[in-house]
Amino acid sequence: MASRRPGHPSVPPVPQHERHASAADVLTRHALDSVDRMTGRADLRLGITDVAPVVSCGAFSARAVVGEHLPITATVFREGHDAVAANVVWTPPTEAGGGPTRTPPGGDGAAQPFHRMERFGDQPDRWLTTVVPDREGRWTYRVEAWSDPLATWHHAVEVKMAAGQGPEELANDLEEGARLLDRVAAEADGDWKERVTDAAAALRDTSRELPARVAPALAEALQHHLHDHPVRELVTPGPEYEVWVDRPRALFGSWYEFFPRSTGPVVDGQATHGTFATSAERLPAVADMGFDVVYLPPIHPIGAVNRKGPNSAQYPGGNPHEIGPDDPGSPWAIGSAEGGHDAVHPQLGTMDDFRAFVARTRELGMEVALDFALQAAPDHPWVEAHPEWFTTKPDGTIAYAENPPKKYQDIYPINFDNDPEGIYAECLRVIRVWIDAGVRIFRVDNPHTKPLNFWHWLIWTVKETDPDVLFLAEAFTRPAMMHQLARIGYTQSYTYFTWRTARGELEDYGSELAANCHYMRPNFFVNTPDILHASLQLGGPPMFKIRAVLAAMMSPTWGVYSGFELFEHVAVRPGSEEYLDSEKYQLRPRDWAAAESSGRSLVPYLRRLNEIRRAHPALQQLRTLRFHSVDNPNLICFSKTDPGSQDAVLVVVALDSHNTQIGTTSLNLPALGLDWYERFTVTDELTGNSWDWGQFNYVELDPYREPAHVFSLTHHRQVQVPPPVA
Template identity: 80%
Template sequence: MTRRADLRLGITDVAPVVSCGSFSARAVVGEHLPVTATVFREGHDAVAADVVWTAPDGTRGPLNRMRRYGEEPDRWLSTVVPDREGRWTFRVEAWSDPLATWHHAVEVKIEAGQGPGELANDLEEGAQLLERVAADADAEWRGRLTEAAEALRDGSRTLHDRVAPALSTALQRYLDEHPVRELVTPTPEYEVWVDRPRALYGSWYEFFPRSEGPVVGGVPVHGTFRTASDRLPAVAEMGFDVVYLPPVHPIGTVNRKGPNTAQFPGGNPHEIGPDDVGSPWAIGSAEGGHDAVHPQLGTMEDFRAFVARTRGLGMEVALDLALQAAPDHPWVKEHPEWFTTKPDGTIAYAENPPKKYQDIYPVNFDNDPEGLYAEVLRVVRVWMDAGVRIFRVDNPHTKPLDFWHWLIWKVKETDPDVLFLAEAFTRPAMMHQLARIGFTQSYTYFTWRTAREEIEEYGRELATNAHYMRPNFFVNTPDILHASLQYGGPPMFKIRAVLAAMMSPTWGVYSGYELYEHVAVKPGSEEYLDSEKYQLRPRDWAGAEAAGRSLAPYLRRLNEIRRQHPALQQLRTLRFHRVDNPNLICFSKTDPGSQDAVLVVCALDGQNRQIGTTGLDMPTLGLDWHERFAVTDEVTGARYDWGQFNYVELDPYWEPAHVFSVHLPRPVTWPPPVR
């Protein structure tokens, strides 16, 4: 049997590692990434560990010393901070620490009353170790180390005087930074893909450019990219970072759906007229396919101008990538093999029983994968060339995983800054696997988490898996109007916005949320009445705000708070605190290494006043249990003196939440305790 040198010391449970190293862990530029491992050895000699951290260009940084962490005596931690995008690698190296072993042994033996004669070998071992360190030290420290070694050998001194130089605080600090590493045992190399910061933090706003046209004689006129660009300053004023557009391609005319089609799963509610605009997700017609712009929106140059205007306002465009086709899409005629043909010779349309989508043909990736893969990559690059660096991917869980793995990393080979958001409301296993294989962000179940217990459970799950899965908390979408918004009244719109914006570093709203749009197409449905998916829906933004009927100022304030507090741009530091009323929730976030912390107490009932008492986990905030601290409500400006236990009273019709900035006396250690 061959001896395994890499098993000399024990190293297990290395993190962050995704699927035993099959996929890359994730971080963003500037993020504090915790690396942990269980490190141990036989016997009683001291063991230590380092993180070896290598940049995408192969440059190896200095060793990051790991420290013991938590209640487990063999659990070790270090933090690395990537400074550029790309594929980084790390490994953990465990090693025997003879200096620490010697230090402990000498102190214990002296305390036990052993004299110089009994410690002769120990003193000589210490001298030899110091000389080993001195061989690589600069002149100043070489001298101090040599003097300490000579003192250990000087029999004319008292025992205390012999060991004192070697055990001095200054010398021990130097030895900690310049250790003697023996029996070095490395782990395999593990990958960390580092994205730009927008991959973790951002505020998204979704709107339909076609609804941003004028209303003439009471009749809405189809908007264009030029008219839609007039909406951008208001979106920027609300503090959003990303403008997400549904598909902007030509829309099919065959089997086109009309207004409120969602009521009629078997077909259209009426004869489609020339003014029915159809669903943007029914992509393609004689006017072009996925690489074309809908003529009523404008030209590709108009789209580029829209992208440029968005960037000029400090935002960027995210574009929908929906891999499906209308019956009159050019692909259907040119590549019928890219679809599924039924026994009767017709092409299968999309179904989600009892719903039927006769205006959409799903793509079949099994018949001609080489041709279809190449075409999708070409389409993505068309829009990348037009300035798009974020793609919101429609229903990725209905396409093969190996396709997405190939496409995402093919794009990142040349353009590492391109991001992909998975719109996958599906089984947890599929959602997590989409994240593992490369999706930058994911839609989540947040919309359906309304009770405190389930919100806390889900928040902990996401924070635990932050090394590969980044959430995007949308409070609503064109498809999802949750019952809590239908019946919760205006306070519930504030409540859900606070929870999304404060819990998740990335959150989003679909336009109309700021106008409290809450009417469903029918009882029990999550579809909007007069859904914008099937018709133009112009809104009187200015009139609503002038009349005080707009949530826009509140959304603006939430986004301002997010920008002012780096703690809210984190996911890993999300922690929940006790509160004795189930209709209240309390959580905090901290910014590693700084004094920035945010503490949120939010009502979950939009109808009734809520009273409770918090029981804060003080060490999570970097505080001792007995300490007092000041908090400022970032929404109202009120200041309070708080401690572990605090009385809270929230009236949802006044302010349903406290968003406190916490005035900490010292930086928060990283990571905070796991609770």
């Protein structure tokens, strides 16, 4: 589909007639054959290396979203001193409606979308151009290197004239220039055809003085035209690479997670099971906070066998709580006699009720993300119909899930090595059930415990018919697995953000994610039903603000789990990251109105952060994230810019939630589109206060008043799109 399996040419056997040739001759010939197989040509004329963005040497697609400014870079070089240039051929998913095309003179004769590259950075051979995809799907690009005779001629004439050479010594140069302009004129039309023809005629006009002969050809306006309509010689095409372009929600969005079953009313002091109808009553408040995505844990029937109760208690086993008839169990223990992954929990409602919930979410400008957890409760219909889909122990029992010391007796993992054809088909059928119900985003539970080739197949099979469907990988696992899940097709990834609290950790991790944003898009959740970090347990209300600002401003996509806005912070036991009275195992209704009326609510702050994110395009991307120096390790400073709107945002956050922090910034002003000496105005989007700033600035943050500055900048110059970080 949108990615190719990696392949490497193997060394062929040595033919009989070559067995007496020298080893060097044979190896050289086979090396050239290998180059020819990899590139389609063995006579590479000009040099093209280090092309980006490229994922796994082109085995998988790079990623972008509609409207994103995507930098494409390469190292391009040649022998000798003649000028070399480069362009990108950027091709849309379909031939029709692909935008303006043209054939530069001296090109290969095929009209292609042509984006000329320019040198950038400190390395003379690095080249850059920026493309902006305007539709979803699989785009392709290739870098072309070429000899630039117009630039070579221009430089030679200027140097020779500066050295005092006259028209007689420059006769050949002037005629060469005229002939090059003739080639441009042959492809030009309208006024430009006449202007180029006149410049060629001036070069040949021996009645003029030398400066007058050369001036029309070197005029600024004509040079701009020649830059966009070059003469290309020795055109050397590089390999073709793919970029899969998603809808903008793949990159930017604010997520809110809640359990529909906890939205029921409290009757006589007892929580009652919520429904999709009661959940819909919560949606206006979520929309008012500025969230874009409503993420629901599994909504399927829950197994009765080995069901767990409050605080993960299980009966029997000597736990402090025995399971009662009203304990709802864990939503991730999917399946019972009432149905499996394609069914709705009867206490929540019907499939029609769910469709109505999805429709209401859309009416409020949001969309639903649904948990996709490929595992089964012991009484799931799959267990009886397909026992071969699970792992059987020597004693004949089916293996349940374990993550020592945790045991999940209520969950059976699926064994994808048993009947993969049947499992694959059923998983695809299930996910299409929910696509038909209106779900376009899936948060996938523990994808790192399933085969990579399964996910590669499933994701791209879905995208063949539904390219707008997005997949979030909930994989808190080893970096290699997290990155590979992103490479093979996952749209977004959970990250280590929850555990990154010190400045150095945040800077290193943020820089790493920005460097890999061409295939791995982060989703910074500040908390989850499984993760209540110690910083939130011990940091007090200011730490909730600090973590929200860091997540919302650093990552284009971020999320909160319900209860964060109420400062819920009590763990089940010291040293644990699990919540006391975890909502995973019991109903947990919340009195939102009482919290807001008492002022014990973070709702206004979350609303303001999401307002700022929507107002600033700079915050809706990751690749421009840059960290700035500040002389206090308990302060962190970073910025983001947007090359399309010239928007820039500068953020300073105190990482200590208990003490006032003072420091001095040392800003990298060129990263903000400014010269080192310039002054500019910063306006705090959280408080409305403004200051006059420069490179060095005093900062004082009291976490109990406001632990962060989120500055918008004015009076800054044009921001250039930065290249990918190597």
